[in-house]
Amino acid sequence: MVKFNLTLTDSDAPLHERLAQAINVLIEAGQFKAGDRLPPHRVIAQQAGVAIGTVTKAIDYLSDRGIVRGEVGRGTFVNAKRPSSPSTGEVDLSLSVPPLYVDEDMFVAAAERSARNVLKIPSGGLYDLKGTFSQRSVMAEWLTRTRVDTDPDDLVLCVGAQQAIHMAFSDVKKVSSLIACEAPTFSGAIVAANHLCLELVPVDHDEEGMTPDALDKALAETGCRAVYTVPVCQNPMGFEVGETRRRQILQVCLRHDARIIEDDIYSVHAGKGRLTYKELAPQQVYFLTSLSKCLTPLARVGVLIPPGDRMISITKMLRAEAFGAPPTALEFGCSLIELGADVIAASALRKEAHARTEMAAKVLQLPSVPMPHGAPHLWLPMSAVDAERLARRSLEQGVRVTPPEATALKGRKASGVRLCILAPEHRDDLQRGLAIIAELLNDSSAATIV
């Protein structure tokens, strides 16, 4: 065991913060290096002369700041990627990008492992454009463990969820030139629909997503036979569809013979169980997801599980668009999963999203939020004029929010502002950005939440 000497400063700060600082001093001095396991809590408690509970709080404090991480059953480890200091510049809350919770050592190990594996792929990777069987097996195991039972032969690996959306939309175009969806919706889905000359049909929602009556009406009136939905942490509005509502929505879709394109990309934050549309009606659903929001967008690995009878059509489309996703990227994503990076990232992301959601609700004085256990973004509903004004004024004061028009359907006015609360690397930056927005919201001439 590394010998260490903890010196707590004499200040008014709470005891656990002073202990955290003392541990951080040892890390900064190189006494505990990246990847090292910290001594057990009991040993730290003895050495510092404090209670074990204080050590736990101090470790949580360091973990919240990305300095160490706890691994279940293994202990507490020093992170390799040292977080930079909070910035004083612009706070960017416009992009839905999660912090990277895979430390540098693991990232490098995954890259090395994937480089070796990719060299074993026959025919220069031009063999199976859906991804090799072994890559599909890793992704199927990951999906089965985290979300939906999946067989490697039922899925196609692709370049992020965006390509999966584009392929699913292209495929449903053969039966429907209209796609019903929540309004507003994910900007990438709007871009894909526009590109394919598909029309998105807005469906009214309540705090749990599309209402079955509104969907029934929209499908009946327009003859639309496809529905795109983001049921967990809807982008941009942030709500989650529960089990009962899912069953109701599915019944409406079955009645109108409408296929569902289920975008499950935010499911790492699911708080209402693991029931998916895919599980309820495999032959009716295009299920898609990716590693972008639960691990890292740097891998750009997406998955599409089409209805079984659409697999041949989807494979031909993949062939037309590219000869599958780059084998190097797929191997890298698979290696991260095989090394357990997804488990570490998922638990850190959930914890961070929870803390930041609480922070945002408090600073913005929101009476409630759709996913109180934690979400990567929050939606502030307001009139189009107010949304545009809030986005402009906050930018003038150094806080960038998602431009309201990015998520509005063609011909519809933007009805709110999205804040990506996981985007800033540091909570302190988020706090600063939120405080500026709170001030603007207090000035009713700037914007009013409705």
Ligand SMILES: Cc1ncc(COP(=O)(O)O)c(C=O)c1O
């Ligand atoms: C709801 C939704 N679907 C799909 C995507 C695209 O994800 P990917 O980076 O995997 O292409 C995003 C990205 O922000 C998203 O928010």
